[in-house]
Amino acid sequence: MRLRFDPSVETVRDEFRDWLGANRPAPAEMAADPALSTGHAPDWMRRWTRRMFDAGWLVPGWPPELGGRNAGPVETFVVLEELARARVPRTSNVQGLGIVAPSIVDYGTPEQVRDHAMPILRGEATACLGMSEPGAGSDLASLSTRAVLEGDPGSGEWVIDGQKVWTSGANYADFCFLFCRTEPDAPKHRGISILLVPMDTPGVTVRPLPEIVHPGEPDLNEVFLDSVRVPAANLVGRRGDGWAMANGSLAHERGMVWVNAVMGLEEALEQLVAQAPALLAGMEPAERALAADEIVRIAVDTQAARCLGQRGFAKLARGGSAPEQALMKWYASDCRQQVARVGADVLGAGSLESGGVPNDGHLAVDEPRGTWMEQYFHSFANTISAGTSEIQRNIVAEKVLGLPRG
Ligand SMILES: Cc1cc2nc3c(=O)[nH]c(=O)nc-3n(C[C@H](O)[C@H](O)[C@H](O)COP(=O)(O)OP(=O)(O)OC[C@H]3O[C@@H](n4cnc5c(N)ncnc54)[C@H](O)[C@@H]3O)c2cc1C
Numbered sequence: 249m250r251l252r253f254d255p256s257v258e259t260v261r262d263e264f265r266d267w268l269g270a271n272r273p274a275p276a277e278m279a280a281d282p283a284l285s286t287g288h289a290p291d292w293m294r295r296w297t298r299r300m301f302d303a304g305w306l307v308p309g310w311p312p313e314l315g316g317r318n319a320g321p322v323e324t325f326v327v328l329e330e331l332a333r334a335r336v337p338r339t340s341n342v343q344g345l346g347i348v349a350p351s352i353v354d355y356g357t358p359e360q361v362r363d364h365a366m367p368i369l370r371g372e373a374t375a376c377l378g379m380s381e382p383g384a385g386s387d388l389a390s391l392s393t394r395a396v397l398e399g400d401p402g403s404g405e406w407v408i409d410g411q412k413v414w415t416s417g418a419n420y421a422d423f424c425f426l427f428c429r430t431e432p433d434a435p436k437h438r439g440i441s442i443l444l445v446p447m448d449t450p451g452v453t454v455r456p457l458p459e460i461v462h463p464g465e466p467d468l469n470e471v472f473l474d475s476v477r478v479p480a481a482n483l484v485g486r487r488g489d490g491w492a493m494a495n496g497s498l499a500h501e502r503g504m505v506w507v508n509a510v511m512g513l514e515e516a517l518e519q520l521v522a523q524a525p526a527l528l529a530g531m532e533p534a535e536r537a538l539a540a541d542e543i544v545r546i547a548v549d550t551q552a553a554r555c556l557g558q559r560g561f562a563k564l565a566r567g568g569s570a571p572e573q574a575l576m577k578w579y580a581s582d583c584r585q586q587v588a589r590v591g592a593d594v595l596g597a598g599s600l601e602s603g604g605v606p607n608d609g610h611l612a613v614d615e616p617r618g619t620w621m622e623q624y625f626h627s628f629a630n631t632i633s634a635g636t637s638e639i640q641r642n643i644v645a646e647k648v649l650g651l652p653r654g
Pocket residue numbers: 343376377378379380381382384385386387413414415416417468614628629630632633634635636637638639642
């Protein structure tokens with residue numbers, strides 16, 4: 249069986265590929281100045297995001313005024329596919345473009361769209377996402393960062409106190425999409441609101457958390473908020489509706505996130521397979537058979553991840569529901585970890601020094617890169633961020649398989 253898209257979709261692919269060839273940032277320029285965190289946008293990246301916005305390729309499914317061309321989901325899919333194939337990211341600020349801007353477009357006021365979403369879309373500003381706290385991660389509804397309204401809802405100010413943690417990109421971001429408790433007496437899911445907080449507001453302190461991989465370029469941060477004041481007009485959506493909006497925000501993230509995850513997986517596998525003959529040649533026969541078996545198994549899993557993603561996507565594109573989507577975040581991040589583990593196993597101590605995914609600006613900072621060992625360490629982060637694998641399994645068990653809550 250040969251799978252292919254309709255000719256009209258392939259026409260869009262050809263048009264985009266031509267445009268990309270003529271307009272893409274040069275690989276040398278990208279490699280010379282890669283992003284340092286998901287809140288950091290080097291100059292080439294700012295220019296590139298703007299160029300995509302102006303040409304209507306940045307978010308193809310949106311209208312032209314928001315950087316799109318009213319394209320359908322399948323056309324959007326092939327644009328993402330071509331970008332990954334050309335090794336060019338749309339943005340370094342993945343949470344800004346993938347979650348914050350769409351949420352502001354969905355729930356914000358026209359002024360918030362103008363002053364906060366549009367600058368992200370035009371590559372002029374970056375945002376971070378302040379959800380998790382030391383006592384609230386998987387159970388986000390337990391968050392305790394507090395915001396109290398002083399004055400009236402039109403002209404007053406929110407006063408915010410609390411702490412966030414694991415805030416990707418907060419060390420460079422221009423503003424935070426901050427989840428806070430505004431209704432302390434309401435049930436915990438109903439008392440949360442979202443505020444837009446410029447990172448240079450007095451009382452905001454960011455403390456980077458160096459990671460085991462690339463410790464000189466931390467992406468994760470603690471954010472302390474001490475009597476931080478923002479205008480009442482910085483409330484996004486309705487007061488107390490933050491929980492419902494959080495589910496909408498993360499749905500933006502899960503919708504097509506598998507496309508990049510699967511392509512990252514395929515890139516790593518390709519590198520492993522390219523290196524395999526030389527690696528296997530030096531092994532004892534029994535050891536070689538085991539290593540070859542592992543490589544084949546992960547190649548099959550990678551193919552399965554692509555098929556599962558496409559199957560679910562096809563159902564969604566036809567307007568149906570797709571249980572496959574619920575599996576994808578967990579399955580793709582697990583396979584990514586396995587490729588890195590197999591690479592590290594096969595190379596042994598050599599995996600500390602060599603690998604196949606260079607840090608040349610073609611991947612977002614939150615993707616595993618570098619030597620096989622660095623990729624392996626980093627791969628754990630992807631099984632935790634945006635909902636841990638255990639939580640994804642709970643979702644599949646309860647919502648897809650209909651099993652009772654444990
Ligand atoms: C690389 C990275 C980037 C991140 N970026 C951001 C960001 O930009 N903004 C932000 O707000 N947060 C961010 N996070 C935080 C992330 O959302 C949380 O780490 C995640 O939701 C888990 O929360 P926790 O760390 O508090 O762990 P906990 O929720 O305390 O979980 C600890 C362990 O218990 C398990 N567990 C918890 N509850 C259950 C359950 N009900 N059933 C079974 N197992 C359970 C978990 O799976 C985990 O293994 C990031 C995290 C990482 C690793």
